[in-house]
Amino acid sequence: MTDLKEHQDAAEQQASPELEKKVQRRESWRGFLHAAPAYVYLTIFFTLPLVIVFVFSFASRSRTGKPILEDWNLDSWAKLVDPLVRTIAIRSFWMAFFNTVLTLLIAYPFAYWIATRRRQSTRTILLIGVLIPFWSNFLVRTYAWRMLLDSDGFITQIGEMTGLWGRLLFTAPAVFIGLVYGYLPFMVLPLYAALERMDWSLVEAGRDLFASGPKAFRKITLPLSKPGIIAGSILVFIPSLGAYVTPDILGGGKTNLLGNYIVTQFGSAANWPFGSALSGAILIVMLIATILYFRTGGKTI
Amino acid sequence: MHAHKDGHLMSDQAAVGLHGVTKRFGETVVAVKDVDLEIPEGEFFSLLGPSGCGKTTTLRMIAGLEYPTEGSVRIYGEEMGVRPPNKRPVNTVFQSYALFPHMNVQDNISFGLRMQKVDEADVQLRVGRSIDLVRLTGMEKRKPNALSGGQQQRVALARALVNRPKVLLLDEPLGALDLKLRQTMQLELKDIQSEVGITFVYVTHDQEEALTMSDRIAVMNEGRLAQVGRPEDIYESPNSRFVAGFVGEMCFLPAHVVADGSVSLDGGAVVSATTTSGPGTDVTLAIRPEMLHLYAEASDAPSDRNSIDGSVSRTVFFGDSILYEVDVGAAGTMDVRVENIPSMRRWNVGDRVVVDFHREAATALNND
Numbered sequence: 001m002t003d004l005k006e007h008q009d010a011a012e013q014q015a016s017p018e019l020e021k022k023v024q025r026r027e028s029w030r031g032f033l034h035a036a037p038a039y040v041y042l043t044i045f046f047t048l049p050l051v052i053v054f055v056f057s058f059a060s061r062s063r064t065g066k067p068i069l070e071d072w073n074l075d076s077w078a079k080l081v082d083p084l085v086r087t088i089a090i091r092s093f094w095m096a097f098f099n100t101v102l103t104l105l106i107a108y109p110f111a112y113w114i115a116t117r118r119r120q121s122t123r124t125i126l127l128i129g130v131l132i133p134f135w136s137n138f139l140v141r142t143y144a145w146r147m148l149l150d151s152d153g154f155i156t157q158i159g160e161m162t163g164l165w166g167r168l169l170f171t172a173p174a175v176f177i178g179l180v181y182g183y184l185p186f187m188v189l190p191l192y193a194a195l196e197r198m199d200w201s202l203v204e205a206g207r208d209l210f211a212s213g214p215k216a217f218r219k220i221t222l223p224l225s226k227p228g229i230i231a232g233s234i235l236v237f238i239p240s241l242g243a244y245v246t247p248d249i250l251g252g253g254k255t256n257l258l259g260n261y262i263v264t265q266f267g268s269a270a271n272w273p274f275g276s277a278l279s280g281a282i283l284i285v286m287l288i289a290t291i292l293y294f295r296t297g298g299k300t301i
Numbered sequence: 302m303h304a305h306k307d308g309h310l311m312s313d314q315a316a317v318g319l320h321g322v323t324k325r326f327g328e329t330v331v332a333v334k335d336v337d338l339e340i341p342e343g344e345f346f347s348l349l350g351p352s353g354c355g356k357t358t359t360l361r362m363i364a365g366l367e368y369p370t371e372g373s374v375r376i377y378g379e380e381m382g383v384r385p386p387n388k389r390p391v392n393t394v395f396q397s398y399a400l401f402p403h404m405n406v407q408d409n410i411s412f413g414l415r416m417q418k419v420d421e422a423d424v425q426l427r428v429g430r431s432i433d434l435v436r437l438t439g440m441e442k443r444k445p446n447a448l449s450g451g452q453q454q455r456v457a458l459a460r461a462l463v464n465r466p467k468v469l470l471l472d473e474p475l476g477a478l479d480l481k482l483r484q485t486m487q488l489e490l491k492d493i494q495s496e497v498g499i500t501f502v503y504v505t506h507d508q509e510e511a512l513t514m515s516d517r518i519a520v521m522n523e524g525r526l527a528q529v530g531r532p533e534d535i536y537e538s539p540n541s542r543f544v545a546g547f548v549g550e551m552c553f554l555p556a557h558v559v560a561d562g563s564v565s566l567d568g569g570a571v572v573s574a575t576t577t578s579g580p581g582t583d584v585t586l587a588i589r590p591e592m593l594h595l596y597a598e599a600s601d602a603p604s605d606r607n608s609i610d611g612s613v614s615r616t617v618f619f620g621d622s623i624l625y626e627v628d629v630g631a632a633g634t635m636d637v638r639v640e641n642i643p644s645m646r647r648w649n650v651g652d653r654v655v656v657d658f659h660r661e662a663a664t665a666l667n668n669d
Contacts, residue, residue: 202401205400206412210413210416210417211387211416212385215416
């Protein structure tokens with residue numbers, strides 16, 4: 001009995017900063033172990049290739065086009081200010097921007113509709129519907145679009161019947177159709193997550209305080225779903241900026257965009273250092289843009 | 302009084318009038334059944350009942366957040382029909398406050414005025430006054446999540462009151478606060494109501510809150526109005542076992558009417574009570590625990606009153622009072638609440654006692 005008592009006293013005395021630190025160390029070690037597999041994987045298959053790309057951007061090029069890992073220089077980076085690069089970059093930016101806006105305009109009402117279904121089971125089924133396209137390969141789906149948009153394709157036939165449009169394949173609309181289609185789920189899911197979390201009594205409060213339906217949406221629902229809008233826009237904008245498959249297959253690769261321009265550098269142009277510098281530059285710009293976007297967004301939420 | 306075209310008679314003073322209001326959700330759920338109510342201007346009116354009794358649905362129909370399946374809702378005589386909430390001269394204080402998390406205190410409070418396009422100078426003036434009224438000066442720029450529960454409650458109140466609604470609807474506004482704060486806010490709300498003179502319709506499941514704050518109370522049960530009246534009426538003459546049991550503590554004994562004003566209990570004791578049904582009816586005798594007194598001998602009790610013999614079976618100490626459970630044989634048990642004052646005799650479990658009460662304290666309620 002006295003032994004036990006003494007033991008307890010000792011334990012209480014030990015509940016000092018020392019003990020706390022020990023517990024904290026153990027916790028952080030455990031936390032690291034949980035994250036370790038992801039760390040290792042990302043380091044080997046993501047960070048390392050990026051470093052290689054970065055290193056190659058300072059390399060030089062032999063006459064035959066082979067990259068040579070000596071005579072380190074900044075030539076490839078200097079070439080980025082070339083007017084041609086700027087034209088391509090601006091074109092890609094606008095395409096990604098319009099695609100993001102278009103996707104947002106289509107995805108928002110849809111996500112809103114799903115989120116406002118009363119029954120959980122209905123919402124789940126609709127969400128699975130959004131994810132079904134992912135069950136098949138992106139390339140396969142893009143080729144399917146090619147068939148739909150080609151001369152004897154279903155969509156072209158409708159257009160010719162109504163006299164509203166002709167063959168869409170290898171035109172700008174075809175590229176946008178493909179891009180919106182491809183990135184729609186990335187916009188719908190974060191929007192749905194934001195809207196589903198919404199406290200709808202806030203909208204009721206807005207209506208009660210003399211806001212009309214559209215006004216309540218603009219003043220309450222829209223600002224409160226902003227985290228979803230930001231997340232969805234980033235998820236759509238970034239991949240559309242470097243989109244390669246869709247413009248190539250549905251647009252015929254006729255116009256130079258950042259995606260196929262980079263591919264060209266590693267292929268026919270055989271200029272690996274320049275391709276690496278381009279990739280690196282996009283990465284840095286996107287990183288800065290994302291950080292700024294989150295910062296400004298984070299403040300107003 | 303004047304007759305409306307559909308034949309309903311109603312006074313011009315009624316701030317809110319509900320006539321034959323029924324609300325169904327889907328085919329099977331009936332939330333509110335055939336409610337008739339008239340709430341005069343300036344009244345503090347409470348809808349009281351257990352959860353699911355339809356009190357919140359009734360409030361929401363006045364606000365326009367739900368529309369009645371049948372019947373009519375009128376505000377100052379004007380038929381509301383399916384008019385949306387933004388076109389009704391009422392404002393609501395929501396149960397969880399529903400403060401806009403992306404706006405600060407000032408923007409929350411000015412929201413309604415901005416939506417009504419009140420001019421800016423007037424907005425500033427009225428918002429400033431409301432902030433003073435609910436004592437939130439200095440908090441204008443804070444976001445709701447940086448406020449305590451009591452402060453959030455005050456913002457919600459100011460946000461509604463600043464619009465000078467004809468009727469203020471409050472949906473369990475104090476439900477999320479702790480006891481002490483709730484009691485302070487009860488008094489504060491009552492003060493604010495008499496200061497602004499607006500009709501308050503107050504939804505609560507807390508009978509004490511309803512009794513202390515209201516001018517009149519409507520007790521609701523299973524979508525229907527069980528009883529409407531002043532707090533004193535509801536407490537002292539409940540019209541049903543439900544109301545008697547829901548509002549305040551009540552001790553119930555099965556009984557049988559033997560003559561007008563006289564009932565017999567199981568076990569044979571005959572007591573005087575207020576009766577409404579004729580001899581031969583099975584009833585429930587209802588008595589408030591604080592209306593009962595304990596004596597050691599029947600001879601100690603005043604002679605013109607009811608007395609029942611029993612023995613103390615349990616004692617519960619409350620601080621300001623002591624509750625004795627008295628076993629009165631075949632008739633059952635009675636709870637007796639005795640004020641804890643120095644001159645009062647303390648009883649122990651097993652003591653023989655006589656339970657004494659005035660005939661007017663006992664009501665024979667019809668078994669429903």
